[in-house]
Amino acid sequence: MRxxxxxxxxDVAFKYSxxxxxxxxxxxxSQFYFNCKNVTLDPEGQVLIGNLVFDAVSSLKIRAIGGLTxxxxxxxxxxxxxxxxRKMPIQxxxxxxxxxEHGTGNLIEGKVSAGDRVVVLDDVITTGGSTLKAIAxxxxxxxxxxxxxxxxxRQELNGRENIQKEVADVEALVTRDEIMSLxxxx
Numbered sequence: 325m326r327x328x329x330x331x332x333x334x335d336v337a338f339k340y341s342x343x344x345x346x347x348x349x350x351x352x353x354s355q356f357y358f359n360c361k362n363v364t365l366d367p368e369g370q371v372l373i374g375n376l377v378f379d380a381v382s383s384l385k386i387r388a389i390g391g392l393t394x395x396x397x398x399x400x401x402x403x404x405x406x407x408x409x410r411k412m413p414i415q416x417x418x419x420x421x422x423x424x425e426h427g428t429g430n431l432i433e434g435k436v437s438a439g440d441r442v443v444v445l446d447d448v449i450t451t452g453g454s455t456l457k458a459i460a461x462x463x464x465x466x467x468x469x470x471x472x473x474x475x476x477x478r479q480e481l482n483g484r485e486n487i488q489k490e491v492a493d494v495e496a497l498v499t500r501d502e503i504m505s506l507x508x509x510x
Contacts, residue, residue: 329363329372330498333476334506336362350451350481356500358476360447364398374402376497377445377473382412384470387440390417390432392458395447399475403445417442419458431461438466444491447475449483459490471495476503 337360339346344353363369377399381389390400400416407414417434436442442462446455455472462469469491477484477496487494 325372325376326497329369329376330502330506332363332366332369332372333358333360333498334503334510336366337476338503338507340504340507348450350453352481354450354478354480356478356480356504358448358478358500358503360395360475361398364395364402364447364475370398370402370405373399373475373497374406377403378406378410378412378414380473380495380497381414381443381471382407382410384443385441386414386443386470388415388417388434388436388467389443389445390419390434390436390458391445392419392454392461393421395454396445396458399445399447419461421457432465432467436465436467440467441470442467443471443473444469445473445475448478449474449476449487449496450478451481452483452486455483455487456490459487473497476500 339357344355346354346357389403404416415435417436423431444458471493472491474496477499479500
């Protein structure tokens with residue numbers, strides 16, 4: 325499954341340029357671009373991600389899995405669906421980018437409560453900023469973040485290291501180096 329996921333990322337989510345020509349959220353430029361929505365919103369991608377992430381977290385006795393919208397949403401839902409099929413239900417949750425000004429004003433949506441053990445997801449990490457925002461929101465809601473799982477670690481700007489300052493257990497399903505290795509062998 326992991327090899328198929330790598331190939332899928334290479335085929336539909338990855339772009340490379342010899343010179344840094346892709347602008348990042350951080351404002352920097354990079355030679356690498358990952359649009360992982362092309363994988364996380366794809367039916368096959370959801371099956372692969374749901375199974376691989378479930379395998380990475382199933383022994384942790386967590387209540388829920390989620391992260392900052394929009395990157396984490398399809399991944400969390402894929403894991404929740406897979407967990408139900410495997411008879412070990414894990415709830416999915418969404419961390420809003422900002423508190424909504426109507427209704428309950430919740431920053432986190434889903435069946436989670438203070439004290440719950442959770443895993444935070446992200447589709448791509450560069451600096452780790454989105455993931456760190458999700459971790460902070462979870463902790464503010466009283467959730468215990470036990471692990472972070474990301475689809476792609478871009479291996480730039482200390483993203484993994486920045487996250488590990490807050491949550492020691494960080495796992496990437498795929499790294500930029502793995503995708504570049506496939507890219508060079510095409």
